[in-house]
Amino acid sequence: MMADVFVLEIRLLLRSRVFIGFSAVLILLSAFAGWVGGEFVRGRSTSIVSAAALEAATDSAALATADRIRAGEIDPPWYQSPLHAQAWSYAMIRHVHLPPRPWGGAAVGDADLRPFLFRINPHPPERWSNRAAEGTPSIAALGGFDLVDLILVLTPLVVLVAMTDVIRDRGGSERQRLAVVQGGSVLRVLAVRFAPRATLILVLVAIAGAAGLASILPPPSASIGAGALILGGLIAHAACWILVAAVLLGLLRRSTSIFSAFAALWFVFGIMAPVLVEASARTLTPPPSALSVFAEERAALVDARNRKEDLVRAYASTDTIAGRSLLDALAQNQQLITPTNLLIQREVDRTRAAARREEREVRSAFEERVATLSAISPTLVARRWIHSITGRGLARRAAFDEQVDGYHDYLQESFVGYLLRRTSPDSVILPRPFSFREPAS
Amino acid sequence: MNAIGIVAAHEWSAFFRRGAGWWMIVVVGVLGTLTVVGEFGGWAHEAPEREALGQTEADQWLGLGDTHIHEAAHRGYFLVRPAPAAVILDRGSLDFGGSAVWLEAHRRNSPRLRASDTAAMVSRAVPRGLGPVLLWLIPLLLALFLHGIVADERADGSLAFAVSSGAPPTSIVLGKAAAACGLAWAAAIPPMVLGGGLAVANGVNVPGAAAWGGTVLVGVGVFAVLVVVVSAAARTPLASLVTLLLIWFGMVLLVPKLAASATQVLAPIPSSQTIRSDAEAAVDQLDGTATQRRHLERLQDAGVRDPNPAAVSAMALESDAAALFARTFEPLETGMERQSRLLGLLAILSPIASADLASDGLLGVGDRAQFAFERRAESARIATHMALNEGWARLGDSDRGSPELWAEVVEVARARTRDIDGSTAGGPGLAGLGLVLWTLIATGGIRVAIRHVGRAA
Numbered sequence: 001m002m003a004d005v006f007v008l009e010i011r012l013l014l015r016s017r018v019f020i021g022f023s024a025v026l027i028l029l030s031a032f033a034g035w036v037g038g039e040f041v042r043g044r045s046t047s048i049v050s051a052a053a054l055e056a057a058t059d060s061a062a063l064a065t066a067d068r069i070r071a072g073e074i075d076p077p078w079y080q081s082p083l084h085a086q087a088w089s090y091a092m093i094r095h096v097h098l099p100p101r102p103w104g105g106a107a108v109g110d111a112d113l114r115p116f117l118f119r120i121n122p123h124p125p126e127r128w129s130n131r132a133a134e135g136t137p138s139i140a141a142l143g144g145f146d147l148v149d150l151i152l153v154l155t156p157l158v159v160l161v162a163m164t165d166v167i168r169d170r171g172g173s174e175r176q177r178l179a180v181v182q183g184g185s186v187l188r189v190l191a192v193r194f195a196p197r198a199t200l201i202l203v204l205v206a207i208a209g210a211a212g213l214a215s216i217l218p219p220p221s222a223s224i225g226a227g228a229l230i231l232g233g234l235i236a237h238a239a240c241w242i243l244v245a246a247v248l249l250g251l252l253r254r255s256t257s258i259f260s261a262f263a264a265l266w267f268v269f270g271i272m273a274p275v276l277v278e279a280s281a282r283t284l285t286p287p288p289s290a291l292s293v294f295a296e297e298r299a300a301l302v303d304a305r306n307r308k309e310d311l312v313r314a315y316a317s318t319d320t321i322a323g324r325s326l327l328d329a330l331a332q333n334q335q336l337i338t339p340t341n342l343l344i345q346r347e348v349d350r351t352r353a354a355a356r357r358e359e360r361e362v363r364s365a366f367e368e369r370v371a372t373l374s375a376i377s378p379t380l381v382a383r384r385w386i387h388s389i390t391g392r393g394l395a396r397r398a399a400f401d402e403q404v405d406g407y408h409d410y411l412q413e414s415f416v417g418y419l420l421r422r423t424s425p426d427s428v429i430l431p432r433p434f435s436f437r438e439p440a441s
Numbered sequence: 442m443n444a445i446g447i448v449a450a451h452e453w454s455a456f457f458r459r460g461a462g463w464w465m466i467v468v469v470g471v472l473g474t475l476t477v478v479g480e481f482g483g484w485a486h487e488a489p490e491r492e493a494l495g496q497t498e499a500d501q502w503l504g505l506g507d508t509h510i511h512e513a514a515h516r517g518y519f520l521v522r523p524a525p526a527a528v529i530l531d532r533g534s535l536d537f538g539g540s541a542v543w544l545e546a547h548r549r550n551s552p553r554l555r556a557s558d559t560a561a562m563v564s565r566a567v568p569r570g571l572g573p574v575l576l577w578l579i580p581l582l583l584a585l586f587l588h589g590i591v592a593d594e595r596a597d598g599s600l601a602f603a604v605s606s607g608a609p610p611t612s613i614v615l616g617k618a619a620a621a622c623g624l625a626w627a628a629a630i631p632p633m634v635l636g637g638g639l640a641v642a643n644g645v646n647v648p649g650a651a652a653w654g655g656t657v658l659v660g661v662g663v664f665a666v667l668v669v670v671v672s673a674a675a676r677t678p679l680a681s682l683v684t685l686l687l688i689w690f691g692m693v694l695l696v697p698k699l700a701a702s703a704t705q706v707l708a709p710i711p712s713s714q715t716i717r718s719d720a721e722a723a724v725d726q727l728d729g730t731a732t733q734r735r736h737l738e739r740l741q742d743a744g745v746r747d748p749n750p751a752a753v754s755a756m757a758l759e760s761d762a763a764a765l766f767a768r769t770f771e772p773l774e775t776g777m778e779r780q781s782r783l784l785g786l787l788a789i790l791s792p793i794a795s796a797d798l799a800s801d802g803l804l805g806v807g808d809r810a811q812f813a814f815e816r817r818a819e820s821a822r823i824a825t826h827m828a829l830n831e832g833w834a835r836l837g838d839s840d841r842g843s844p845e846l847w848a849e850v851v852e853v854a855r856a857r858t859r860d861i862d863g864s865t866a867g868g869p870g871l872a873g874l875g876l877v878l879w880t881l882i883a884t885g886g887i888r889v890a891i892r893h894v895g896r897a898a
Contacts, residue, residue, distance in 0.1 A: 018683070022687075032702075036702060036706075047712070047715075090725070091725070109563075110557070110563040110565070113537070113557055113558070113563060115714070117714065118714055119718055126543070130551070130713070130714040130715075130717035130718050130721075131551075132539070132551040132552070132553070132555075132713070132714075133713070133714065134551055134552075134713035134714075134773075135537075135710065135713070135777070136710065136777040136780040136781055136784075136808060137534035137535070137537040137538040137807070137808050137811050138533075138534045138537075138701075138780075138781055138784055138798065138801070138807060138808045139701050139704060139705060139780055139781075139784060140534065140537035140557070140565075141533075141534040141536070141537045141565065141566070141569075142565060142566045142697050142698055142700070142701035142784075143565030143566055143698070143701065144698070144701055144702045144705060145698055145699075145702045153694065157686070157687070157690060160683070160686070161683065161687075164679065164683060167679075168677075168679050255679055256588075256589070256678060256679065256682060259679070259682050259683070259686075260585045260682075263581070263584075263585060263686055264585070267581060271567065271694070272567065274562045274563075274564040274567065275564045275567050275568075277562065278560060278561060278562050278564065279479070281561065287559065287561075289490070290554060290556070290558070290559045291487065291490045291491065291494060291554065292490065294494070294541070294553070294554060295490070295493070295494050295497060298494075298497070298498075298519065299497065302501045302516075305516060337512070337515065366561060367561050370561040370562060374562075380562075394561065
């Protein structure tokens with residue numbers, strides 16, 4: 001009999017035009033969002049491949065030019081010779097990139113606002129030209145369709161639409177009164193009607209999620225397990241909101257009160273939660289002010305620039321090979337742009353080391369606070385978990401930033417001796433390309 | 442008119458008797474006030490910081506002494522956009538545009554200090570500022586509290602009684618619509634007055650603030666009318682509530698997101714990272730030979746007998762680089778402007794999105810302001826470096842700057858952005874059409890509601 005009631009409720013719900021229409025819209029939007037996400041990721045992968053090809057082509061051209069120079073076939077000016085360390089340090093093409101994970105198209109998040117691919121060189125970071133990801137501000141403010149966000153935000157609405165009859169009957173109806181007389185208690189009757197609908201909601205969310213994931217057209221490297229985990233996260237999130245609906249049904253009597261309370265909870269914990277959590281975290285654990293950090297970095301840079309001659313002399317006293325050349329250049333008022341830029345960067349790194357450490361600690365504390373406060377919202381919890389699977393989490397971005405710094409240090413090690421000593425090796429300097437190492441999860 | 446007034450008065454007192462009126466005014470008042478206070482506090486903290494940063498930049502230039510001019514050119518000058526007081530009313534898309542540009546010789550740098558870069562969770566498509574908060578919150582509360590404004594009376598039979606007793610359906614619907622609008626405006630006005638007062642006191646012009654306020658009131662007013670229309674057309678109060686919630690969701694979240702996605706598909710922009718990389722590589726290939734003669738002649742015509750040859754070479758490189766950047770960045774600039782216009786056009790599908798984008802344009806916190814700042818920054822970059830190189834050219838054999846030259850450079854840079862707040866606030870743009878359209882739709886909806894009410898008997 002319970003099975004009959006179960007099937008009957010599902011049939012009733014599947015007859016609801018509003019529910020069917022809403023389900024169709026959800027599945028179509030999920031498929032669209034998945035496709036948009038997949039295109040986004042494929043575009044990025046193509047850019048990374050193109051950048052690698054450009055690096056290889058430039059290296060090959062440089063090696064060919066070097067051979068011709070050695071053979072005496074050509075004699076280019078120093079600033080066009082790949083054998084000249086300073087010239088080549090600017091002309092060499094190297095990129096750093098954060099490759100998308102196989103299921104990255106499921107959750108774009110704020111990836112479109114973050115640089116994923118930019119040129120890097122041995123010179124100070126302000127000389128990297130294209131580190132920022134720019135776009136039309138109003139488009140950036142709205143963001144595109146993110147499959148995971150779409151489903152997470154729409155799931156409470158799905159619950160509301162699916163439970164409309166149950167909520168309406170909570171307020172009292174002839175049908176319910178008859179059922180109570182026959183079945184015993186209001187809540188039992190509601191529970192019998194609630195369970196099949198809850199099951200259908202979970203099935204619908206799974207279908208929408210699967211449609212979206214399939215539309216991403218994931219690469220062969222995408223594991224079914226990770227896809228299943230994403231679906232699991234979406235389903236668990238739906239279960240949370242079903243539970244919320246169940247609690248409200250138990251606590252409140254009037255149908256409009258239940259609807260209104262559910263809508264208000266959805267608004268606060270589903271839609272506005274990121275804003276509220278970010279604002280609360282900024283109040284409780286203020287992160288370093290971007291303006292203040294910027295101003296201090298700039299002040300340190302200007303201060304170091306004002307002492308550049310002292311820095312050159314100090315370096316010259318420690319490096320006997322470079323010393324003479326640098327001091328002679330100073331005496332002749334020559335422009336020592338490249339060596340002084342490097343020494344200025346070292347000086348800024350030295351003077352700002354403690355402050356940067358403290359800023360990183362404060363920033364970490366702020367991000368931890370955000371993570372803690374996010375626990376109030378099932379939407380945020382689900383989003384953070386899925387983002388960690390799809391490679392959109394803060395940890396992966398932090399790992400990328402760290403590896404970029406490490407690669408920059410490596411490039412500087414490859415070049416800086418020559419740049420400070422204003423000499424060149426016998427062959428073209430070819431540092432290995434950057435390769436992102438996935439952080440241990 | 443008398444009957445409409447009676448119905449409106451009756452509804453108005455019913456709102457407050459049932460508590461809905463008080464809830465709306467209190468909730469909107471509290472959240473609106475908190476938003477204003479928060480935004481004002483943030484602006485009051487940030488504005489002097491930005492001013493101090495700008496002053497520091499100027500001071501470091503003024504303290505350059507006899508620095509080599511070419512070295513000074515590569516030190517660059519960070520042009521910082523003043524924090525507009527309009528953020529007290531609406532942040533628009535400011536958090537997604539950079540507010541400082543490094544003006545460097547023959548390099549066009551991307552804007553920095555983008556607020557969204559430092560957010561732990563970047564919130565997309567959420568209200569930022571008083572205007573958007575009101576545009577989101579008031580329609581939601583109207584849906585929650587007023588969904589039964591007609592539907593409840595239909596359900597309990599009082600509507601049928603009223604109509605069959607001779608009450609004109611037109612008066613009923615118009616009276617209820619007037620009361621709903623009145624409640625929406627009564628909730629909106631207190632925080633708007635607070636925010637508007639603070640904004641005007643800190644530099645926002647009065648017509649701009651008034652236009653912003655009018656836009657928000659029209660937006661919430663249109664939704665108030667739609668609430669009455671849906672309530673009149675719905676069979677039950679619950680159906681009215683569900684429909685209004687779905688409409689709210691569609692207008693507030695779905696349409697803007699769809700519009701943004703559609704804009705990116707229909708009007709894609711080239712990659713800024715590729716363009717910058719290409720521009721940098723192309724500058725390295727410039728030699729400026731052809732342009733040097735033109736600059737040399739111009740300087741000699743201006744009375745400079747023996748222009749410093751390095752300065753002339755630098756001027757040539759600078760002007761060639763500026764022309765190169767104008768060509769190279771043009772697809773990106775026009776692409777972004779096209780996206781902005783298309784988004785404004787697509788936003789007409791929602792009165793909330795239309796009101797939001799229109800108010801951004803009115804206050805100068807939208808795309809147009811950001812584009813203007815970046816254009817001015819590039820113009821300032823060219824002007825400062827040409828001024829620097831002209832000053833250098835006049836020095837003859839010397840390559841060293843002077844306090845007078847640095848002061849001239851600082852003034853040239855600052856002049857470009859001094860009045861950016863006032864000049865970028867403008868019209869509502871294409872999104873304003875959406876408000877006009879939705880006002881007409883709401884008017885048409887009234888007729889539908891009148892028909893449904895008339896059938897209640």
